[in-house]
Amino acid sequence: MTTEQVEAPRSARVARRSTNFEKWGWIYMRASGVVLVVLIFGHLFVNLVAGEGVNAIDFAFVAGKWANPFFIVWDTLLLWLALLHGANGMRTITNDYAYNPTIRRVLHWANGLSTAMLLLLGTLVIYTFDPCPAGASADLLPSFCAAP
Amino acid sequence: MWSWVLHRITGVAIYFFLLVHILDTALVRVSPEAYNAVINTYKTPIMGLGEAGLVAAIGFHALNGLRIILIDFWSVGTKYHRLMFWAVIALWVVLLAGFLPRHLMHVFGG
Numbered sequence: 001m002t003t004e005q006v007e008a009p010r011s012a013r014v015a016r017r018s019t020n021f022e023k024w025g026w027i028y029m030r031a032s033g034v035v036l037v038v039l040i041f042g043h044l045f046v047n048l049v050a051g052e053g054v055n056a057i058d059f060a061f062v063a064g065k066w067a068n069p070f071f072i073v074w075d076t077l078l079l080w081l082a083l084l085h086g087a088n089g090m091r092t093i094t095n096d097y098a099y100n101p102t103i104r105r106v107l108h109w110a111n112g113l114s115t116a117m118l119l120l121l122g123t124l125v126i127y128t129f130d131p132c133p134a135g136a137s138a139d140l141l142p143s144f145c146a147a148p
Numbered sequence: 149m150w151s152w153v154l155h156r157i158t159g160v161a162i163y164f165f166l167l168v169h170i171l172d173t174a175l176v177r178v179s180p181e182a183y184n185a186v187i188n189t190y191k192t193p194i195m196g197l198g199e200a201g202l203v204a205a206i207g208f209h210a211l212n213g214l215r216i217i218l219i220d221f222w223s224v225g226t227k228y229h230r231l232m233f234w235a236v237i238a239l240w241v242v243l244l245a246g247f248l249p250r251h252l253m254h255v256f257g258g
Contacts, residue, residue, distance in 0.1 A: 019173045027208060030220065033213045049247065053198065053254030057187050059180035062173070081171065086163035093156065117169050133179065140180035 025088050030079045040079050063131035063142040072126060079122040087115040151233050155212050158205040165202055196255030200248055207243045211236040 046065075048054055065071040090111050098104035132145035175183040187194055209214075215232045219225040 029216050032211075034217065037210045039212065040210065042249075044203060045204070048203070048254075049250055053251060054191055055254055057190070059183045061178060062176050062183070082166055083170070086159070086166055089159050090163055093160065114167070118167065118192065119201050121174055129176060136180045140184060143174045145178065 025091075029085060029088060032085045035077070036081055036085060039074065042074070043078060059140055060142040063066065066126070066129055066145065067131060067142070076126055077124065079126070080119060083119055083122075085112055087111055088137075151212055151215070151236070155216075156206060158209040161205050162202070162209060191255070193255060196252070199255075200251055203247055203251070204240075204244055207247075208236070209238050211239050211243075 042055045047057060066075075091108065094104060094111065098107050132141055138145065172183075172186050175186055190199070212233075215229070215236050218232060220227050
């Protein structure tokens, strides 16, 4: 009769010195969430409630806003905080419902790639914006574009 | 549980609008004509109703998000989570009562 071999208990795990990504993700959702409440309600008020509401939005309206550094900072914060908040939420949902490891990996990559590309695109748009592009008809441009 | 379900559904809906919204705003870098052509579709009645739904979703997600933060960090947050859910609903109704008439007048003219 063979004696049962009981493996020696594993030694205590050495505390890993790595950052806890999930913890920081959890903290980020709450920290960015509080800021986003202010940023998004402000954005909705300026664009949908004040003045003519949605009817006032056109190229000249956007150019007028971005002539003020205040709205450049506001919209940059909105872009980064909101997209990362949304992307991290979609990452959580992917982990919850995508059981198939291959599908899960594909979805995580699609999420990461689209987020990186949109952050780059949005940031470039805000900081390379030209309120008075050459060749555009003057009635589409903000009033501060000098007439030729 | 229903607050959790609604938080997920509104979160996903807002996320996909955000993707489209970054792309449509990026058209200001293409030309004034391209941007105006797309943004004018936002002023149609159907999209106007969509914007009302979007603001309703954002309003719930924002207020319920603040409730989640209070549950996590407020010492008696878990005790009052149910009461705070009804506070979220009440504030959401007040928010929409202020927003919807104004927005619908902009869209439908009045």
